[in-house]
Amino acid sequence: MLQIEQLILFLFYKMNGLRKRNAPYYILTGKKSGQTIQDVNFYGLHRFFYLFSKKELAHYDEWIQQLLMKGWLIEDEEGWVKVNVNPTTFMSIEKRDWNGWQYERFEQVYFARLSLAIQTLSYRHEQIKQFDPIVPDLAVQQFISTWHRQHSLYDEKIVSHLQQELTDLLKAEEQKNAYFPIIFVERLTNRQFTGKTYEQLAERLKLNAFDVRLIGVEGMHRLLDKLFQQPTHYPILHSFTQGFQKKSRTVFLTKTAERTYELFQQHYTLQQIAEKRRLKISTIQDHFIEIAYTIDNFPYEQFIDSTLLQQVRKQLVEQGSRSLKQLKEQYDMLSYFQIRLILTSL
Amino acid sequence: MEKVLQQYFHYSSFRPGQKEVIASIARGEDVIGLFPTSMGKSLCYEILPYLLSGRVLIISPLISLMEDQVRRIKQRGEKRVVALTSQLTQAERQLVKSQLSQYRYIFCSPEILMKSEFATALQSLTYNAITLDEAHCISQWGYDFRPEYLQVGQWIQQLLKRPPILALTATAHHETVEELRYWLKMKEPKIFRGEMNRPNLYYDIRKVTSPFEILTQYVEQVSGDGIVYVRTRKKAEAYAEYFIQRGIAAASYHGGMDRQDRSLIQQQFLRGELDWIFATSAFGMGIDKPDIRHVIHESIPLSFEQYVQEVGRAGRDGQNARCLLLYKEADLEEAQLFSNNYLLTNELFEEYNRYRSACKSEEEVMKLLRIEPSFLEIIKFYETHYSKEERAQLIRKNADNKKRQLELIFHWLTSEVCYRNALLTYFHSEGVSQERCCSNCHEIEEHFEDTAVKVSNSSWEERLQQMFQ
Numbered sequence: 077m078l079q080i081e082q083l084i085l086f087l088f089y090k091m092n093g094l095r096k097r098n099a100p101y102y103i104l105t106g107k108k109s110g111q112t113i114q115d116v117n118f119y120g121l122h123r124f125f126y127l128f129s130k131k132e133l134a135h136y137d138e139w140i141q142q143l144l145m146k147g148w149l150i151e152d153e154e155g156w157v158k159v160n161v162n163p164t165t166f167m168s169i170e171k172r173d174w175n176g177w178q179y180e181r182f183e184q185v186y187f188a189r190l191s192l193a194i195q196t197l198s199y200r201h202e203q204i205k206q207f208d209p210i211v212p213d214l215a216v217q218q219f220i221s222t223w224h225r226q227h228s229l230y231d232e233k234i235v236s237h238l239q240q241e242l243t244d245l246l247k248a249e250e251q252k253n254a255y256f257p258i259i260f261v262e263r264l265t266n267r268q269f270t271g272k273t274y275e276q277l278a279e280r281l282k283l284n285a286f287d288v289r290l291i292g293v294e295g296m297h298r299l300l301d302k303l304f305q306q307p308t309h310y311p312i313l314h315s316f317t318q319g320f321q322k323k324s325r326t327v328f329l330t331k332t333a334e335r336t337y338e339l340f341q342q343h344y345t346l347q348q349i350a351e352k353r354r355l356k357i358s359t360i361q362d363h364f365i366e367i368a369y370t371i372d373n374f375p376y377e378q379f380i381d382s383t384l385l386q387q388v389r390k391q392l393v394e395q396g397s398r399s400l401k402q403l404k405e406q407y408d409m410l411s412y413f414q415i416r417l418i419l420t421s422l
Numbered sequence: 423m424e425k426v427l428q429q430y431f432h433y434s435s436f437r438p439g440q441k442e443v444i445a446s447i448a449r450g451e452d453v454i455g456l457f458p459t460s461m462g463k464s465l466c467y468e469i470l471p472y473l474l475s476g477r478v479l480i481i482s483p484l485i486s487l488m489e490d491q492v493r494r495i496k497q498r499g500e501k502r503v504v505a506l507t508s509q510l511t512q513a514e515r516q517l518v519k520s521q522l523s524q525y526r527y528i529f530c531s532p533e534i535l536m537k538s539e540f541a542t543a544l545q546s547l548t549y550n551a552i553t554l555d556e557a558h559c560i561s562q563w564g565y566d567f568r569p570e571y572l573q574v575g576q577w578i579q580q581l582l583k584r585p586p587i588l589a590l591t592a593t594a595h596h597e598t599v600e601e602l603r604y605w606l607k608m609k610e611p612k613i614f615r616g617e618m619n620r621p622n623l624y625y626d627i628r629k630v631t632s633p634f635e636i637l638t639q640y641v642e643q644v645s646g647d648g649i650v651y652v653r654t655r656k657k658a659e660a661y662a663e664y665f666i667q668r669g670i671a672a673a674s675y676h677g678g679m680d681r682q683d684r685s686l687i688q689q690q691f692l693r694g695e696l697d698w699i700f701a702t703s704a705f706g707m708g709i710d711k712p713d714i715r716h717v718i719h720e721s722i723p724l725s726f727e728q729y730v731q732e733v734g735r736a737g738r739d740g741q742n743a744r745c746l747l748l749y750k751e752a753d754l755e756e757a758q759l760f761s762n763n764y765l766l767t768n769e770l771f772e773e774y775n776r777y778r779s780a781c782k783s784e785e786e787v788m789k790l791l792r793i794e795p796s797f798l799e800i801i802k803f804y805e806t807h808y809s810k811e812e813r814a815q816l817i818r819k820n821a822d823n824k825k826r827q828l829e830l831i832f833h834w835l836t837s838e839v840c841y842r843n844a845l846l847t848y849f850h851s852e853g854v855s856q857e858r859c860c861s862n863c864h865e866i867e868e869h870f871e872d873t874a875v876k877v878s879n880s881s882w883e884e885r886l887q888q889m890f891q
Contacts, residue, residue, distance in 0.1 A: 131680050188682070193890055204500050210689060212489065212681050214504075215513035239890040243883065257882040266889050270690045273683045276673070279666055 079287040082233055083124070084139060085148060085159055089166070090119045097151060103134050104128050106180065108330060108362070110420060113369050122177040122328050127293060128205035129181070135286075173252075174290075175297045182320050184295035188216045189316045191264055191271065193229055196220060198266035201228040210265040223315070234305075234312065241310045245302065249295055255281060256295035259288060320417035329370055334361035338372075361413045368420040376421060380414050388418055426472050431498065437462040439616035443588070444469055447551050452587045453607040454557070454599060456849075457616035463590050464491060467553040470804055471526040476550035481527045483559045483568050485509055486677075486684070488529040489688055494710060506530040506540050509681060515539070518777055523547060528883040529759060532570035547575075549585045552578060557589035558727065560605055561598045562803075562816075563823045567805030568796060575606040587611075591836045592727040595635035618851035622737045624868075625841040626746045633748040640746065641665060641698060644811050646715030646870035647691070649699045651732055653721050658700040661720075665698060672698040698776065703728060712739040722757050722835065726848050742858070742868065747835070754832045761824050766804065766817045774801050 087100040095115065098142040106126025116125050143149040148161040192211045199207055209217055217345040220229075227234060258281065265271040274292070276333075278285035304322055307314040323334060339349045351361045368374040376385055388407060403415050423444065427433050436444075443455045443466045457463035467478050482488045488505035495503045502525045504518055522528075522543050535544055558564050560571040569714035578584060581764030588811050589602050589611070603611055630636045637650065642665075652658050655676040662674035671694050688697040692711050703723075716734040731745075770791065777787045788798055804813055834844050841860040843853040858866065880888070 129680070131678070134678060198889070198891070206497060208493060208497055208689065210685055212493070212685050213511065213514065214517060215511060218517060235890060239886070243886060246882070246886070261882045261885045261889070264889055265689065268891075269888065270693055270695050271686050272690075273673075273679075273686050275683075347427075405506070 077165055078284050079290045080139060081143060081148075082169050082286070083290070084143065085161065085166040085238075086169040087121065087124065088149065088157055089159045089163060090121060091115065093156055095157065096155040097140050097157050099157075101133060104176075105130050105133055106330075107175070108333075108366060110365060110369050110416075110418055113330075113366050116177070117328055117370055121192060123172075123174050125177040126176055126180050126330075127176040132289070148347070152416070158315070163390055173298050173301075175301070177328060179297055179300060183293060183300060183315075185213075185216065186298060186316060186320075187263070188213055189219055189223075190313075192216055192220045193316065195265050195267075196224060197229040197235050197238075200232075200235070200377070202267075207267075210271065238312045241313050245299060245310060245313065248302070249298060252298060253295060255283070255288070255291050259292045260295065263292070329366060333363040333366040333370075336360055337367050340364075340367070360371050361416075364413075365420060367415055369413065374420070376417060379417055380410070384410075385418060385421075389404050389421060392418065392422060423469075423473065426469060430472050430500075431463070431465065431469070433465075437465075437617055439463055440613050442612075443615045446612045446614070447586050447588055450586050452589075452606075452611040454589045454591065454602055454608075454613045455495070455616065456591060456613065460860055462616050464494075466590065467551060467588060468495065468527070470551050474550045475754070477526050477528065478551050478553060479544070479547075479549045480527065480553040480555055481532060481535060481571075481574060482555040483531060483566065483571070484556070485531070485760065487555070489681075492527075492529060500526065501654075503527040504529065506534045506538070508534075516815045519543065519859070532568065532574050536573060538568070538841060545581065548581075548583050551586050551588055553588045553590060553866065554602075554606065555590050557591035557602055558598055561601050562800075563597065563820065564725070564727075565658070567800055569799050572605050579607060587704075592731060615851070618846055618849050619842070619854055620734065620737070621854075621856055622740055622742050623733060623857055624742065624744050624866065625733075625845075626744055627835055627841055628746070628748055628862055630748050630750055633750060636748055637661075637718065637720055638664070640666065640716075640718070641670065644716065644870065646709070647694070647697045647713065648716030648718060648722055649701055649714060649732075649735055650704055650718040652700055653702070655702055657720075658702055661700040669697045670698060672700065675699050675701040677702065703732060713736075713859065715741075715743050717743070717745050719745075722749045722753045722828075722831055724757065724761055724831070726831065726834075726845065729831075730849075742870075744868075745795075749835055754828065757828055757831075758759070758825070761828065765821055765824065766800070768814060768817060771801065771805070771813065772804070777853075 083104075084100050087103060088095070091099060099112075102109065103116060103121055103124055104127050116122055140149070144151060148159070149157055150160045151157045188211045192209055195207070195210050211217065223229070229235070235350060246260060249260075252259050259277055262277055262280075263271040272280075274289045275285045277283075278288045281288060282290075300317070301312055303314050303317060321331065321335075323329075323331065329337060335353065336349055339352065344352065346357065346360055346364065350357045353360070364379075367377075376382075388410070392403075400412065400415065404410075404412060407415060424435065427436065439455065439457065440462055443453050446453045447466070447470065455463060456601040456814040457464055467480060470476075470478050480787065481487075482491075485505070487508070492503050492505045496838065504522075504525050504527070506518065506528065507530070510518065519540065522540070526621075528544070528547075530544070531538070534540060554571070554574065556561075556566065557571075559566045561571075578587065587606055589608070590655045591598065593600070599613065602608065612856075628636065632845055641648070641650070642712060649837060650661065655674070655678050658674040658676050662672045673690070675684065675687050679687070683858060687696065687699070691699055714736050717733045719729070720730070723732065733745040736745060759828055773791060774787065777790055782790070784798060788795060791798075793801075804816070808816060830848075834841070837844065840853075840863050842856075842863075
């Protein structure tokens, strides 16, 4: 069984046949909708949240088709999907080390920074000032440019320390997964060698391309865990994590929602938070919706009159689901935001 | 001017057409530049900030094209360049916005220009020229019709200071020239043309029963690096897979790949770590390797403009190169069917309107009709600009036009006249006579030098060590 198949089956399994075929897709691509955040929190699927971009999961529908065809998944007429194969075939996913919600694809940025750093330092012997950066991302280029000005990637001492740190770290990782150091190193580019794509690595390692990607991401998360646990052990590698905020373990929110929540706890109003963070009011409202779904004891009374809230809630429970538009027509005195908040409390 | 050319670009002289275009723009005139291959056309706008100071705005239809041009400009040492695309991350967007006025070259698509968060800023800047790249996209008769291009002319009029407009295009048709003049509101544009003939290319056009067989034989036998253009992503991947199994350093290259992977593949190809790329036409453009010895078309191109641009990748270094085109009898029909996917029909409009009145979002409509966003723009354009009767007429004209283009191609393929001269005639250029020409003139055998790159099979520790050397 492919690892991605195991992963999808595992997610469906955890959701107990109560979700439809796209639910794992939304979790894996980090959709920040109320439903998905709820699923992640309720079923404890934080480690799988936002592991991939939509482009990376372009073949998702095909994978689902395959699983249905093989009879490992069953989809009923209403679209609910149930797992139909022995859980032991995919339970190994439980022990894997991905941590999507913690890193939210920061490992991509980190690896890009490291790649560019290594590419840069490989030109230190020659007088070449310009080269074609292997990383097209401007922010990463800016980061390395600044880093280089401050620490100098041309300094032999720094280079040899970086090499040592990386070798030590990868050697340790080799114990966990022998493929990871190979994948890591082969994806690097320097003056002489160009990095390989996952497809090319798959060819060489005789693995499925997506499995290679899964191993790669997992290894990066473990690597980052180590760097945050022992920053003094790997000072240079650690310095490339600058700008990344690790989340506190107590609240499972997306990074940006957590920042809003921090400010909220410091008694800033919605308006003030929007101004302070220079974001749109609607964006901050989205954060509040996420917060309301996630934490216990959300202070609804700060946003809606309590009696009104109870009244509307009762009515909503009785009349069943309505579209947001219909609800707005029905409860004209409430704003869209207030209606969405009330929905989170149901 | 030659001094500036030497200083910034390290060329000692201009190519035909370039100097005239540049001089004209510098005088403040509007210009239409006809350059069928991209050799030399970008210099026309790249040199302007050094001659006139100030900045240039370049409007382009393809993200990959813009990104590659930015890369190229950065490589010659110019850092003040940016491509405003939907691919920019949040962090990049902030960065760019804060320093927008510092760039010498700003690339963007019409949508970004007029509807994005950059729109206000872009409108307030002054430019010493506005370049419309791939200007043939303004033509509703072409395959690359982008309705957004039509609004660019109006946008330019709104600017406080209306700079000269440079429209760069491969096609030479009077219709397109007229469309450009009208929609861009150009003032008596001067028309200049660039180098049409590529003397070091040999056009090898073959009618075959099995393109797959001939292609596989060819790729396995010849030496030298090459690009193979295929119709679909699936085919590109399948071919790459096939040759990899046979030990050939190949890879596919298409729109489904992410930025980083495209960057890696391009770099590998440039360095000779990959020998063959299987690409869909939309993504062949960015590859800028000087020593591509072969460009193969595994299916017939949909227009001469497209063909010339694609074979134009070969032999940039001036050395001999081959352009192989394989077609079979049924190709005309197959191409017709393929192009029908991009054809407007009355049924399509009816379906579109039905979905829209059922309040479906644009995303849903695209999914239901199975079309790309650019095609949706075309439908919207026709919806808003023409009445039902006018549309029916245009639809017919469009269909006839596309059919005619394909027939022209097929006629060219099957004729016994010199292929090179037929192409030159199509582009209103003078014929030439040269020794090494095309498969209608004479057959030739030739061999190329192979630039083999050793593949290391070292352990990861060894490889890591090599990385730090």
